[in-house]
Amino acid sequence: MAQKPATTAKEMAQVETIIGRILQVGVVISAIIMLIGLAMFLITGYSGYEGSFVPRHMGMILAGTWQLRPYAIMMLGVYCLILTPVLRVVVSIYAFYKEKDHLYVAITTLVLIILLIALVIGVKG
């Protein structure tokens, strides 16, 4: 037991650095999108839509982003932020695979499958 944690810790440090980088990029991208949307909203004082309407379907958000409507860009940023934990699970599967830890490839894949089931339930309401 005494020598085992040291090697595991070293392996994990490497894995964690890779995951950290990828996640960092994901978070920074969603922050930049949110920041652009917020800046446009505050400068123009207009959400891009009538009244207090908020676009919430993916098609409408993407179309609105293309038309540079502030609320659509802000919602796109929020959606990217929601996806960052999912991205982390995906990257962790790859990291455990690189580490040849099959037990944890299986465990993490199971988590991803459960998450996808949750997403399907969420979209279907």
Add this chain to the structure above:
Amino acid sequence: MIHTAIIMLAVGIFAGIAGSILGIGGGMIITPILTLGMGLNIKYAIGASIIAVIATSSGSTIAYLRDNVLNLRVAMFLEIATTIGAIVGALLTGVLDPKYLYLLFGCLLVFSGWNMYRKLRRGSEVLQRVEPDKIAAKLKLNGTYFDKAEMKDIDYQVENVPAGFSVMFGAGVASGLLGIGSGAFKVMALDTFMKMPLKPSSSTSNLMMGVTAAASATVYFFNGAILPGIAVPMALGILVGAVIGSRIMQVLPARWIRIVFIPIILYIGFEMLFKGLGVHF
């Protein structure tokens, strides 16, 4: 409009710092501020709080990953329980009277607060048993972290894996049912039941919260509970706060974290008990 954005940014920075130090998601902080303080409809408050949970988690795990405090294996293994719990919770919404859930979790939190207080007085921080727990060893859950406050690597073991797994399932149910990150329960499962040291507990809980919240956040996103004018400045504030908070947390002695955490966990516990009993103030 600019006024609201600045307030939400400030609220976010505060919630991000507090959340990342304690491993709680900010839902418990954000919801009262938005409903009681700003008079926002509870539906939108919950929508904002679930985004807050993800922002806290994603913002602070960046720092944790680099500093190697997090236990990724523990997180992934227990996420099986939290994500299944979250689905069950989401399906149970409307069927189950949340009263019982409030009561159960209120009791658990008060118990956990008491337990942390006892630990604080005993002062023992790291579990070092001669005979390591069989399940923990098999699942490679024991780990090491570098404590910046004490300037050394600390090896630790975990135990009571089935109990921790069960509490995590309950935390997932609460998360799906109430739209919160239920970080307090996650820290409790790791710290009180599995005997993981507080710092890895907080950061591991933080990571798990994001993954659990991602599932319920999609539901809230598509049913229109998210107001961009509120959620976006708050999320940006939280990302900044979470990075600051996780820096502070690394150099803060574990004892102080416990001292801050105990009153909060007791407060939430009693609040939930009162809610379950139908007592209003």
